[in-house]
Amino acid sequence: MSGSGLAADRVARRLGGELVLDGVSLTPAEGSTVGVLGPNGSGKSTLLRVLAGVLAPSAGVVTVDGREIGDVGRRTLARRVAVVEQHADTQIPLTVRDVVGLGRVPHRRAWLAASADDEAAVAQALEQTGMTAKAGQRWQTLSGGERQRVQIARALAQRPRELLLDEPTNHLDVQHQFELLDLLTSLPVTSVVALHDLNLAAMYCDDIVVLDRGVVVAAGRPADVLTESLIMQVYNVKADVTTSPEGHPHVRFIRS
Numbered sequence: 001m002s003g004s005g006l007a008a009d010r011v012a013r014r015l016g017g018e019l020v021l022d023g024v025s026l027t028p029a030e031g032s033t034v035g036v037l038g039p040n041g042s043g044k045s046t047l048l049r050v051l052a053g054v055l056a057p058s059a060g061v062v063t064v065d066g067r068e069i070g071d072v073g074r075r076t077l078a079r080r081v082a083v084v085e086q087h088a089d090t091q092i093p094l095t096v097r098d099v100v101g102l103g104r105v106p107h108r109r110a111w112l113a114a115s116a117d118d119e120a121a122v123a124q125a126l127e128q129t130g131m132t133a134k135a136g137q138r139w140q141t142l143s144g145g146e147r148q149r150v151q152i153a154r155a156l157a158q159r160p161r162e163l164l165l166d167e168p169t170n171h172l173d174v175q176h177q178f179e180l181l182d183l184l185t186s187l188p189v190t191s192v193v194a195l196h197d198l199n200l201a202a203m204y205c206d207d208i209v210v211l212d213r214g215v216v217v218a219a220g221r222p223a224d225v226l227t228e229s230l231i232m233q234v235y236n237v238k239a240d241v242t243t244s245p246e247g248h249p250h251v252r253f254i255r256s
């Protein structure tokens with residue numbers, strides 16, 4: 001398969017005897033934000049882990065600039081693909097600045113101290129995520145939302161071309177959800193983001209992929225994908241979908 005960027009072609013993955021992903025293809029346009037939606041257990045995290053090269057596909061291929069991901073060196077991959085997982089934790093007493101600095105590791109030779117470039121990338125990432133004032137604070141003492149923002153800062157400090165995020169808005173208050181997604185969509189990176197909030201996905205994603213039991217059941221522009229029938233089919237919930245004044249689909253759930 002040719003093409004630039006990160007792509008999945010008919011990827012399957014088996015876990016514990018179950019087919020958790022089945023024939024999933026994803027070709028994010030360069031610089032776009034792609035939302036991965038789907039119910040609990042539908043395979044969103046697994047897809048992100050396969051795209052990150054952490055899990056190998058059981059069938060199909062993931063490619064980076066047309067090369068199979070397994071053939072791209074770990075260091076090369078770590079320099080361009082950044083991952084923000086759902087439950088990052090550490091027992092090591094690190095400051096916020098230390099954690100963000102971990103994003104620079106793939107760019108450094110082990111025996112060299114942080115360069116001016118590294119320091120500038122860390123400072124910029126702290127600034128972009130609004131964490132500069134907390135740079136000296138211990139990671140363990142942060143709130144859930146602050147930890148989330150620091151993980152995102154670490155990923156940004158990596159200066160990736162592709163950013164994979166697993167429910168990054170999870171712990172964030174509404175202002176920080178908007179700030180994060182405004183930031184993601186303004187960066188010159190390709191982002192693949194697992195989200196649960198259909199309206200956030202509608203507001204911010206260029207494209208949406210909906211998984212159900214490991215299969216892509218819909219993909220395309222939010223307005224084409226987020227329909228009342230799709231929401232009923234996938235989530236078994238009634239919804240009223242209208243168009244917001246900004247032109248995005250707006251989903252209102254209806255209790256039956």
Ligand SMILES: Nc1ncnc2c1ncn2[C@@H]1O[C@H](COP(=O)(O)OP(=O)(O)OP(=O)(O)O)[C@@H](O)[C@H]1O
Nearest residue numbers: 015016018020038039040041042043044045046047
């Ligand atoms: N190591 C494993 N062994 C067996 N099954 C697994 C394993 N890891 C994940 N699964 C199963 O794979 C399916 C997909 O999991 P995944 O975490 O990708 O879903 P998800 O869409 O991210 O869910 P959520 O919205 O709850 O985060 C689930 O049914 C899960 O139980």
